[in-house]
Amino acid sequence: MKRDVILDTAARLFAERGFNNTPTSLLAKEAGVAEGTIFRHFQTKDDIFFTLINNVKTQLISDIEKYLEVRGPENALEKLESVIKSFYVFVKKNNMEFSLIFRDAPTRYGQRHDDVFLQIKEIYSYVTNYLKESIEEGKQEGIIREDVSAQDYADMLMSTMVGLVRAVHFGFIDSSDDILKSVIESYTRLLTTK
Incomplete structure (x- = not known):
């Protein structure tokens, strides 16, 4: 229970103040716990940050899977649209958590072997792979042009969405x-055979 309070408080403070401007003493005060309690649950402040990013990744994957299950897209273009929409809605809904990714992660981390970098890369790869699979399915269904590189278009679409x-x-x-x-209409026009 205290662990969740610490994480919720850390997410809010990191989003408001930034990772570097949030000392653990302030985190403890805002969470209503002793500073030592933080370190009983997390080894370092970096560990808290990693946990928050990992939680965002896990929740995003879960939300996309649920959205696709509920929406039940009938063809590849509908699946592509569902993935785009679910990613967009998730980021809007989790704006506070994504401020960690958008602001703090690129400046705090960025080494290709760093755990946080790898978690963020997993988010990117997960969504991009779904987009790529949808494009490949669309090519097989005959509704997406044969000359389209599924990987290139998936990367371009994901980069557009991240931007x-x-x-x-x-x-x-x-x-x-x-x-x-x-965005959806533009990419549909670029991809479709009609």
Whole structure:
């Protein structure tokens, strides 16, 4: 129970103040625990950060799987659209947690062998693989052009989505379903045989 309170408080403080500007003494005070209690649950402040990123990854994967199960897309384009929408909605819904990824992770970490980097890469790879599979299925169904590189388009689409959610997160553009609809329609036009 205290572990969850520490994590919730850390997510909020890291999102508000940044990782480097959140001493464990403040975290303990805000969580209503002794500073030593933090270190009974986590080895270091970095361990808290890693746990938060891992939790985001786990929840994102679970949410996408549930969304696809409930939506039950009938063809590859619908599956592609469902993955895009579920990723976008998840990031909007978990804005606080994604501020860790968008702001602190790139500056705090970034070594290719670092645990946090690997967790973030798993998020990217998971979603990109779903997009790639959908494109490959669409090619087999005859609704996506044969000359399309599934990997290249999956990477471009994921990069577009990451850029979009970052721009929304930082307030560079307003969050709207219209922009998401435009992204989906644009990629559909690029991919389809019609």
